[in-house]
Amino acid sequence: MLTRRRFVGYSALSSSMLACTPLMRSTFGQTSSKQRPLRLAILGSTYRRGSNLQTIADRFLVGYPYQGDWHMPNVQVVSVYVDERIRRATAAPNEFQLAITGRARRPQAPKPAPPNGAKPTPDERWEPMAPSSEEQGLASDLSPARAQQFGFRLCHNIPEALRCGGDRIAVDAVLTVIEQCSDYPYPSNDRGQILLPRYDFFQQCAQVFEAEKRAVPYFNHKQLSFSFSEAQSMVKTSERLKFPLMAGSSMPVTWRLPDVDIPLGARVQEAVMVGVGGMDDTDFDALEAMQCMVERRKGGETGVKAVQLLEGDDVWEAGKAGRWSKDLLTSALSRSDTPLGLTLLDGRNQDLVGDGALPQLVKDPAAYCIEYTDGTKATLLMLNGAIRDFNISARLAGQDLISTQFFMPPAPNETYSACLAAKIDQMYQTRATPYPVQRTLLTTGLLEACLKSRHHLNQRLETPHLMESYQPPAESKHVRT
Amino acid sequence: MAPNGTPIKRPRLAAVVTSYKKYLHPQHVVDRFLDGYGWNGTYHHSEMDVVSLYVDQRGEGDLFQERAARHPGMKICTTIEEALTLGTGKLAVDGVVVVAEHGVYPLSENGIMMRPHYEFFEQITKVFRASGRSVPYFNDKELSWNWDWSKKMVDVSHELNFPLQGGSSLAVTWRVPSVEFPLGATAKEAVSVGYGGMGSYDFHGLETIQCMVERRKGGETGVEWLQTYRGDKFWKAHQDGVWSQALVKAALSRSATLRPGDPTFTDIFPTIEQMKAMVPDPVAYQYQHREGLLSTMILMNGMVRDFTFAATIDGQPKPFSTQMYLPMPDGRTTLASFFSPLVYNAEQMFLTGKAQYPIERTLLTSGLLIAAIDSDRKGQRLQTPNLAAVTYQPNPKSTYWRS
Numbered sequence: 001m002l003t004r005r006r007f008v009g010y011s012a013l014s015s016s017m018l019a020c021t022p023l024m025r026s027t028f029g030q031t032s033s034k035q036r037p038l039r040l041a042i043l044g045s046t047y048r049r050g051s052n053l054q055t056i057a058d059r060f061l062v063g064y065p066y067q068g069d070w071h072m073p074n075v076q077v078v079s080v081y082v083d084e085r086i087r088r089a090t091a092a093p094n095e096f097q098l099a100i101t102g103r104a105r106r107p108q109a110p111k112p113a114p115p116n117g118a119k120p121t122p123d124e125r126w127e128p129m130a131p132s133s134e135e136q137g138l139a140s141d142l143s144p145a146r147a148q149q150f151g152f153r154l155c156h157n158i159p160e161a162l163r164c165g166g167d168r169i170a171v172d173a174v175l176t177v178i179e180q181c182s183d184y185p186y187p188s189n190d191r192g193q194i195l196l197p198r199y200d201f202f203q204q205c206a207q208v209f210e211a212e213k214r215a216v217p218y219f220n221h222k223q224l225s226f227s228f229s230e231a232q233s234m235v236k237t238s239e240r241l242k243f244p245l246m247a248g249s250s251m252p253v254t255w256r257l258p259d260v261d262i263p264l265g266a267r268v269q270e271a272v273m274v275g276v277g278g279m280d281d282t283d284f285d286a287l288e289a290m291q292c293m294v295e296r297r298k299g300g301e302t303g304v305k306a307v308q309l310l311e312g313d314d315v316w317e318a319g320k321a322g323r324w325s326k327d328l329l330t331s332a333l334s335r336s337d338t339p340l341g342l343t344l345l346d347g348r349n350q351d352l353v354g355d356g357a358l359p360q361l362v363k364d365p366a367a368y369c370i371e372y373t374d375g376t377k378a379t380l381l382m383l384n385g386a387i388r389d390f391n392i393s394a395r396l397a398g399q400d401l402i403s404t405q406f407f408m409p410p411a412p413n414e415t416y417s418a419c420l421a422a423k424i425d426q427m428y429q430t431r432a433t434p435y436p437v438q439r440t441l442l443t444t445g446l447l448e449a450c451l452k453s454r455h456h457l458n459q460r461l462e463t464p465h466l467m468e469s470y471q472p473p474a475e476s477k478h479v480r481t
Numbered sequence: 482m483a484p485n486g487t488p489i490k491r492p493r494l495a496a497v498v499t500s501y502k503k504y505l506h507p508q509h510v511v512d513r514f515l516d517g518y519g520w521n522g523t524y525h526h527s528e529m530d531v532v533s534l535y536v537d538q539r540g541e542g543d544l545f546q547e548r549a550a551r552h553p554g555m556k557i558c559t560t561i562e563e564a565l566t567l568g569t570g571k572l573a574v575d576g577v578v579v580v581a582e583h584g585v586y587p588l589s590e591n592g593i594m595m596r597p598h599y600e601f602f603e604q605i606t607k608v609f610r611a612s613g614r615s616v617p618y619f620n621d622k623e624l625s626w627n628w629d630w631s632k633k634m635v636d637v638s639h640e641l642n643f644p645l646q647g648g649s650s651l652a653v654t655w656r657v658p659s660v661e662f663p664l665g666a667t668a669k670e671a672v673s674v675g676y677g678g679m680g681s682y683d684f685h686g687l688e689t690i691q692c693m694v695e696r697r698k699g700g701e702t703g704v705e706w707l708q709t710y711r712g713d714k715f716w717k718a719h720q721d722g723v724w725s726q727a728l729v730k731a732a733l734s735r736s737a738t739l740r741p742g743d744p745t746f747t748d749i750f751p752t753i754e755q756m757k758a759m760v761p762d763p764v765a766y767q768y769q770h771r772e773g774l775l776s777t778m779i780l781m782n783g784m785v786r787d788f789t790f791a792a793t794i795d796g797q798p799k800p801f802s803t804q805m806y807l808p809m810p811d812g813r814t815t816l817a818s819f820f821s822p823l824v825y826n827a828e829q830m831f832l833t834g835k836a837q838y839p840i841e842r843t844l845l846t847s848g849l850l851i852a853a854i855d856s857d858r859k860g861q862r863l864q865t866p867n868l869a870a871v872t873y874q875p876n877p878k879s880t881y882w883r884s
Binding site: 049050054055058059062063064065066068069070142145255257258259330331333334335336337338339340343344346347348349350351353354388389393400401402403407409410411412413414415418479480481 | 733806
């Protein structure tokens with residue numbers, strides 16, 4: 001388990017050991033042979049069915065649909081670290097607690113099933129070493145079974161995963177998928193941000209990289225951190241240690257309906273994105289999807305000067321005042337396949353904006369208003385109760401609106417994450433990120449600033465720290481073949 | 482407005498349907514003419530009016546009264562003739578929308594539901610003939626459960642010289658990826674993999690193949706024979722390579738609803754044993770086009786919930802493949818948006834007086850479905866001289882949803 005205190009201790013120890021060691025060049029390019037698969041370490045929170053870790057990590061074990069074939073990446077998963085396992089072990093009674101209650105810590109032989117209808121007494125159920133029935137079912141931690149089936153090492157800590165039990169880095173790439181787990185939840189702060197240890201995982205890896213003068217490509221699922229300053233530090237570390245750092249969610253790379261993008265260099269006046277879900281959750285995916293389109297405007301990304309998160313009736317008032325465009329909202333919603341309300345009742349089509357139905361359907365609207373330094377504005381409207389999908393429309397100077405749906409195919413397949421896996425694999429194989437991590441860095445900062453605005457009673461906040469500039473990839477990076 | 486500044490008269494449409502309830506085809510289609518739909522990045526209202534509606538089967542759950550109350554310009558009629566003449570004694574509309582899917586009708590001796598596409602057509606063309614005038618005619622899905630009647634519908638449309646356009650939304654919906662069969666390409670083999678059962682979704686699978694392969698070199702040449710495979714014979718044929726396993730794999734790699742053969746995984750390619758366990762009643766209709774193309778329409782109900790296509794095309798190193806994406810309101814969505822391109826193409830026919838794609842496509846697929854059910858009943862390959870005579874050229878312009 002990784003706690004702040006433990007991490008700081010670890011950090012202090014390894015930093016002091018490193019203090020006098022000159023930093024050598026990282027050794028990229030040693031595994032360019034196409035025959036030998038890349039050795040991958042996977043680090044995550046929870047390996048249960050339906051978790052982000054399971055859906056993405058499995059793609060490197062059993063392949064994924066890609067370009068009309070079932071693609072097996074040239075990757076061998078050699079080690080896995082699952083934070084939840086360690087947290088569970090730590091949460092279980094320790095040797096001392098077991099001893100004073102008179103319980104042996106060794107596994108107990110299975111007891112005969114109680115007679116039909118007889119409920120086990122609480123005493124009989126108390127078996128800390130045995131998995132619960134829930135854990136033995138589909139909701140259980142799948143990592144031991146996967147380790148057995150695919151022959152990777154299930155590790156007790158992150159350095160062990162990178163070194164595969166040896167004393168040197170023994171992997172060619174790292175995949176991290178850190179998410180909330182219901183049984184052993186990570187804490188939240190007073191802004192509602194879950195304090196997921198993405199930075200901590202990264203730092204542990206970076207320390208190993210630095211100690212061994214060898215750094216390997218690193219993928220971080222979704223935002224870099226709950227904190228922009230930590231995220232900035234991650235990007236700086238990757239630049240200093242010269243390893244490719246890729247991050248983000250699937251939405252920027254999934255299929256689009258229709259298959260369109262903002263033309264590179266277009267003058268984008270305004271964008272409106274509609275989405276659903278919770279705060280510090282799918283809002284990140286939606287903000288990043290919006291960012292991957294808006295960044296293509298003339299001059300590239302030049303940063304954000306202010307944000308404001310509006311809620312309740314203020315959202316509709318802002319629309320009336322022109323803070324966001326009703327035409328763009330109509331256009332974005334025209335791409336939705338999931339209008340609720342009367343459509344659920346009798347199947348009819350609805351012009352949710354023209355009919356005025358939105359305020360009735362959306363009890364708790366939220367608008368994430370983004371003011372870019374170059375005057376472009378963008379708004380993410382979270383419309384729980386009105387729709388269930390993610391759509392965008394943008395107004396370009398002198399052109400028609402451009403609108404599309406970010407197509408998120410349903411569970412269990414969730415094939416959008418296959419689109420992301422293909423990009424991750426490409427990064428591992430080429431050692432170049434398909435799109436700049438600065439996009440995810442900026443989006444990390446946008447979300448943090450928006451949640452801060454909310455915490456400050458929905459005030460508009462200047463964001464001088466978000467003057468991040470970067471150039472987008474010239475070619476569209478969403479999946480289209 | 483017309484170029485000379487005079488307002489264009491809005492076409493007046495008669496709708497003739499089987500049953501108007503939630504999520505039945507008539508609701509999806511007629512609602513879009515009445516209430517509009519999202520199209521091309523805005524909320525689109527058709528430039529035409531449904532002025533009359535005939536509903537063949539009424540009952541609990543009917544929605545047409547609610548629709549008529551909100552759209553008082555739409556008159557509820559008790560006969561098809563009235564819907565077309567509006568009591569004037571002669572044809573009084575500029576187009577006809579027929580949706581004869583759904584409703585409950587008796588089964589034919591081959592077990593196909595005898596939906597009244599032809600009966601509606603007869604009554605409608607009777608008004609055309611009596612009025613000495615014909616108008617564009619939209620017919621949802623197949624032509625008829627009976628081949629002779631299907632053929633006659635096409636013949637009469639030529640005789641009376643009116644555009645007849647129909648078929649499945651599979652031919653016009655989104656494709657993921659958004660690709661078109663190259664016009665004039667030579668294809669050796671094509672498959673579609675879909676779901677549902679015989680006599681219903683098989684038609685969608687057939688249209689999935691046909692809207693693509695009709696674009697091959699020379700256009701459609703007709704079908705010589707057809708054979709249906711089910712159960713153990715299906716699996717034996719699959720393993721013997723009667724159809725290409727590589728094409729099936731390519732098609733399945735386009736699916737977004739591939740059921741995991743191992744329940745601890747969420748997206749994993751199934752083994753043949755897992756396929757057998759998941760698909761209790763697999764169906765394949767294999768048929769040979771006259772110039773040599775071999776097509777196979779496969780239903781793997783229980784394993785997938787979408788329609789995918791793959792073909793070997795000369796000069797392409799790997800199979801050409803895509804998914805015909807249906808945003809299905811079975812929990813995945815709330816709107817069956819694949820009806821939007823179907824209705825949009827119908828609107829284009831009503832506005833231009835020209836069919837957007839050939840009715841012969843639907844004649845061929847209607848005939849293939851009838852032959853396939855016959856082949857299943859007889860347990861053998863059937864020669865199909867009637868289908869060998871269905872030759873046609875495609876619309877070189879793509880008509881699927883991509884904007």
